[in-house]
Amino acid sequence: MRLPALVLLAASLAGPALAQTLRVGIASDPNVLDPAQSTAYVERVVFTALCDRLVDVGPDLNFRPELATAWEWSDEGRTLTLRLREDGRFHDGTVLDAAAVKVNLDRYRTARESRRRSELAPVTAVEAPDARTVVIRLSEPYAPLLSVLSDRSGMIMSPTALARLGERIRDEPVCSGPFRLVRRVAQDRIEMEKFPQHWNAANIHVQRLTLLPIPDSNVRLLNLRSGQLDLIERVTPSDVADARRDARLRVAEATSIAYQLFYIRVNGGALQDPRLREALELSLDRDIINQVALEGMFVANNQPEAPGTPYHFPDLAAPKRDLNRARALLREAGQPNAAFSLLVPNSPVESQVAQIIQSLAGEAGFQVKLETLEPSALVARSERGQDYDAAFGIWSGRPDPDGNIAPWVASDGFLNRMSYRNPAVDAAFLAGRRTTDPATRREAYHAAAQQWLADRPLLVLYHYRWFWGLRAGVTGFEPSADGLIRFAGLRLPG
Structure with missing residues (x-):
């Protein structure tokens, strides 16, 4: 239909105007x-x-100027100073200056409706000493800040429109x-x-x-x-x-730096018993999912960072499929035929992946009910934190390791729809944010991964390509690892 x-x-859009x-x-x-x-x-x-954002990310995942043409760290990593371009304008004609940036950053870090508060929590003040300079003060060094400003927290809206x-x-x-x-x-x-x-x-x-x-x-x-x-x-x-x-x-x-996952309501859902979540993972085979549903073109993986990258941990690889152990865990939990619902977006690929999960988990004894929803309805339902057991999600990835997992599993993460809380994970994230030393950060995110991978509030399935x-004839398209479409340079044929 x-x-x-x-x-x-x-077809209704066709014609000379196109x-x-x-x-x-x-x-x-x-x-x-x-x-x-x-x-x-x-x-x-x-x-x-x-x-536009304050900072963009290039195809090589390096930061590049957008609204901010330059930036500089000082005060041992506790102050970030941004220099704004002089030709910024909002769609309503309002001048884009430092005062406008301050309005937006203050809203993101304090407004009741903002989902950006956790990722800007270390910010103590935003200053606009002149029209082109923004100074961001931090309570402590915060290595992910540039990455944060390259996403929604760096998107600047008209203060005139916000006031209205x-x-x-x-x-x-x-x-x-x-x-x-x-x-x-x-x-x-x-x-x-x-x-x-x-x-x-x-x-x-x-x-x-x-x-x-x-x-x-x-x-x-x-x-x-x-x-x-x-x-x-x-x-x-x-x-x-x-x-x-x-x-x-x-x-x-x-x-791609994007990955597919499904997240699990660990407080009140049908899979709140950790033995059930372990049994579920042991019933799955990520390689089978990749080969059958994805033509083997994606990368089977259980972590938010792709294999071969600095923050992927080979010693924490996915467990091999073990149906006997999975069935034993179900019996220990008193649920040899544990039932749960899985919310799935109405996409042919994800629907097929869900059907494979249903079949694989069924061999261990799980009874998986698939519920297909329009993506925004799926998000809205799971964000209410109730009336679901597990749900599919996609994370488009960030150039900083903190942004690739903390929004999901930190206690205050804006995507933590699972009601997952683990003080050890939060402490490891905090340690990873306070330094720019790669070895120290790797140790911190490894400690976090050890814990949340064992707790299983979510299961990463694969990394995309x-x-x-x-x-034919459309030119100027620049593929990017974050999956976003940059429109500068795009030309239509003729």
Whole structure:
């Protein structure tokens, strides 16, 4: 029923006006378009067009200037000074200056609705000594800060719009990115237009941008093949080879820092007994999941950092599948046929992964009920912290090891939907944040991993490779390890 509607939707956008319109198929519909309240990955995709950040991340995962053109640490790592560009403007005409940055950072670290408070907790003050200088004072050295400012906490919204709208800015976001919002129709489309006063407007080569949320990866690819879309994210591994053979298309790819997981409600859910969570992991085989559902193109893994990287720990590798031990643990827990529900987004790939988990776990005795939801509904339900046992999630990855796991398993992590609390894990994270020495940080995050991997509030399944599909003739696309689409330099054919 969904397929014809989507094809007709794309067709309705056809016509001469499309000469300067970039049409992008995204994997789901955003929940909120306020960086303070956002938690879903797809919202980061939208924000890349809408909201500039203080610091960007390049394809090599090194930090590069965006709203801040330079930065400097001082006071033994307790002060970060940012120098802002002089040509920043918000979509409503407000000048982007240090005072505006201060308003946003203070909101992120103190507002009731903000999900950014934990990642900015070490900030004690934000100062604006002049229009182009921002000084961030910290209670202690905080190594992840630049990484934090390269994501939602570094997205700067118009203080004029914030004063007018308050929390309702989630419905009318006013930022300083290369595109400004024109119209949003939930579950249908997000329409933007080029912001001519943007500091990098000369490198934005389309006049309009339309983002179409299409959860079904097959439908996204069909619309790309038919010419109704110019660019799609997340081409599935099973479609990559065929897409590469299609002369109408081009496939771009990048090694990813993103990973797939499912998280488990450890306080009150059906899997709150740690023996059940251990049995569940022992019933799984990540290599089977990768080979059967993902054509072997992803990287089976149980940790937030990919194998071969400095913060992946080979001595903490996933346990081998052991059905006998899994069944014994279920009997010890008094639940030889333990039942739980798993919330799954309405994506063909993740649905197949969930079915494989259901089958593998079933061989140990688990009765797994799969419940398929639209992604924003899944997030909203699990964020309530009740009425679910386990749920799928994706983390797009960060260039700092703290940002790759602490939001999920720290006691105050903004993604800790599992009600997981472990003081030893929190203490290890704190130690890792207080130093920039790689060896000391590695020791700290290893100590944290030892504990949370044993507690199993979540199970990492695999690391992604990102695959994007582009209509032939679309040029200037720069694949990035974080999976986001940077629009600067993109050109349509003709």
